[in-house]
Amino acid sequence: MAGEFALIHALRAIATDPAARALADDAAVLAIGGETLVLTLDTVVESVHYLATDPAADVAWKLVAVNVSDLSAKGAIPLGCLYSHALGEEEWDRAFLEGLDEACRHFAMPLLGGDTVRMPEGAPRSFSLTALGTGPKDCAVPSRTAAKPRDQVWVSGTIGDAGLGLAAALGTLTGPPEHLAALAAHYRRPMPKPRLGAALAPLVHAMMDISDGLLVDTARIAESSGVAIRIEAEAVPLSLALQAVTGGAIEARIAAMTAGDDYELLFTAPPENAVSIRETAEKANCSVAVIGTVDAGGGLTLVHQGKPLPLPERLGYQH
Amino acid sequence: MAGEFALIHALRAIATDPAARALADDAAVLAIGGETLVLTLDTVVESVHYLATDPAADVAWKLVAVNVSDLSAKGAIPLGCLYSHALGEEEWDRAFLEGLDEACRHFAMPLLGGDTVRMPEGAPRSFSLTALGTGPKDCAVPSRTAAKPRDQVWVSGTIGDAGLGLAAALGTLTGPPEHLAALAAHYRRPMPKPRLGAALAPLVHAMMDISDGLLVDTARIAESSGVAIRIEAEAVPLSLALQAVTGGAIEARIAAMTAGDDYELLFTAPPENAVSIRETAEKANCSVAVIGTVDAGGGLTLVHQGKPLPLPERLGYQH
Known part of the structure; x- marks a missing residue:
């Protein structure tokens, strides 16, 4: 290491x-x-x-x-x-x-x-x-360093499916077979969204893909951009399969936020772009969700139902 | 295999x-x-x-x-x-x-x-x-498939140094130390010539680099282009170091033509471009030499002092 x-x-x-x-x-x-x-x-x-x-x-x-x-x-x-x-x-x-x-x-x-x-x-x-x-023709290529105070933090798709999917693929997870199959598919065949990324590029400040875990990758944007990011745990989108298999309690939610292999988009954008972002995602047949906000300062904080939640010891796969 | x-x-x-x-x-x-x-x-x-x-x-x-x-x-x-x-x-x-x-x-x-x-x-x-x-702006990117009957066959630099250089690097070759060092350097630090390649591109028909041995790579151009190529063994340029260490007899010459790792340019061009090719090489401070000719037909033939020479069993490193 x-x-x-x-x-x-x-x-x-x-x-x-x-x-x-x-x-x-x-x-x-x-x-x-x-x-x-x-x-x-x-x-x-x-x-x-x-x-x-x-x-x-x-x-x-x-x-x-x-x-x-x-x-x-x-x-x-x-x-x-x-x-x-x-x-x-x-x-x-x-x-x-x-x-x-x-x-x-x-x-x-x-x-x-x-x-x-x-x-x-x-x-x-x-x-x-x-x-x-x-790369995009009419705007800069999004980087990890361009998040700005006042931005909203967004993710595409749902979070944590591939992490659970590994357990499903290994046969160490129990639950309804159709849900286990859906989770395993997320792990085995990730589905990145280049058309969505290209359409979002002119609307975002910072953008990266979530490969090592939502929390660790968000912390990387915060650090690269020199800003503070606050994530609302309950706003993080979870799939029906993940909710069905785990019950969807806060522990499962945190596990999802620290699991790797999502290959979804994580981006920040000024609030005035929110409507365009939702329309863009809809046209690309993808879901997007606001999960937090950017402020001046530094570091990552996690909030659950309005109350601060201590960060888990491991934010994701770190290397 | x-x-x-x-x-x-x-x-x-x-x-x-x-x-x-x-x-x-x-x-x-x-x-x-x-x-x-x-x-x-x-x-x-x-x-x-x-x-x-x-x-x-x-x-x-x-x-x-x-x-x-x-x-x-x-x-x-x-x-x-x-x-x-x-x-x-x-x-x-x-x-x-x-x-x-x-x-x-x-x-x-x-x-x-x-x-x-x-x-x-x-x-x-x-x-x-x-x-x-x-790639070149004002001409096609040279391929292996474009050699034409009547073309001359050219190489840059000298042939076989890296092959002997491996033996020199391993300490299994005897000879004057300065020559052994020169040969070993050819093996350890190949020196391809991108400026020469770029300058030659408008003047050549087929071009490739010699990586597996002069004879096998020439045979590849002949096959890809659907032409016959005849190589004059005595025209193949050998370094002073190689000649000093081996004596430069025909056996050493054939060994040089079948040794790998030359990373020199092998190309064919119409005879009317010969003067421009020599000038281009001189400007790039590189040596070039005509070593054979292209004809209609197929296959590779080797000639030594006007007499046909049987092809060695192994033309180079084949994979």
Whole structure:
């Protein structure tokens, strides 16, 4: 962990080009010709980010989706991707490609190139994917650093489904089978929303995707933007499935807010944009909800029914 | 091996976007905002592409250089890169970053982003790098498929140095120390030539980089272009160091033509462009040499002092 921090620190000293955004955003942003190119790269490692027993098609879907999620958070429409494939068992690889193809089609992000490599016998494999998208034309590419006092804090979709979905996928969760299936699907096949991100870009101040947990990612926006953010716990949207399985009490709500893998959009915007934001989401057939407010100051606070709620010890997946 | 072929076949069925060039070229080529974007991704795996005992800075240099070599072959000027770093031992990682920084500066290719991942305990690591470049403005991006009968076949630099350099680096080669050092440097720190590639692009028909061996890569151009190529063995340029260490007999010459890791340019062009090509190379302070000719038909033939020479069993590194 200390090694990772030291390495990222050293990388920041190298990546001084403004397009790198100090390696502190979801993606790199590069002007080329009359377009804005948004670029992101994510790697998944066997036994770290996925299990060898996970369905190969889902591993591939997730690799594509997490990169599309980064593009979505920058208001970018997918343009194409390149990926690196570590060769393994033939049937597993074939299923992986099926999932990759399905995801590339779903997100309209053609596969443009890549590399295939052999691994030493028995070594865990890893897959890297670079996604490119075209950023918004008539506004800045949203960053994590632009939240302003008076903004409202918004999320798309519902929160915590994938976290519970992992337990559902592992068979360690009980509840109505249709709800367990819905939660597991959230974990296995995240559904980022690039069209929504692109449509929201001109209306927001800060935007990022929620990958490590709502609370930890909100704390990152607060820190990057130098503002205080207050979240109303009861305003955080929970799915019917999650409510049915957990009962929806405050403990379950906090668990949802600290669970990873949501791949929903988290953004802040001035209150006068609220109507346009709701209309934009409706047109994109997505739900959005106000969950808090931005103030001058610093840090994250949590409120439940008007009363301060102590922050949980773990705000999400931190690395 | 069979698995890799099957996988690449399946990938080609997915990568149907014209920008992917059927995954049969050195890079993807994408039109965006009035510019041509050239994209490539290469991965190196510990104990497959490099040894854990190799100097970390050289591993990083090579990762950057092999990608720049792909850009150079498409006449593209480096624009930036993203890479994925598998965390390891802290000192090794720090040295790796120094080599990465040095190479990015040398090739004027800023680091724009990437990912850091942890590996399972003791697992071999891998590093993927995606390089972007801007392609030529006033001509097509050279492909492997455009060689035409009557073309001359050219190479830049000298051939076979890196192959011998590996032996020099491993200490299994004897000869004058200054020559051994020069050869080892070719192996450890390949020097692709993006400015030369960009300047040559309007003058060539087909172009690729030599990574797996001169003969096998020439055979690939012949096959992709549907032409016959004849190489004059004695015209292949060999360095003074290689000649001094090997004596430069025909066996050494054939070994040089089948050795990998040259990262020089291999291209074909109509004879009327020869003068411009020589002038262009001189301006870029690079050497170029005509080593053969293109004819109608198919396949690769090798000639030595006017007499046909049987092709060696292994034309290079084939995968």
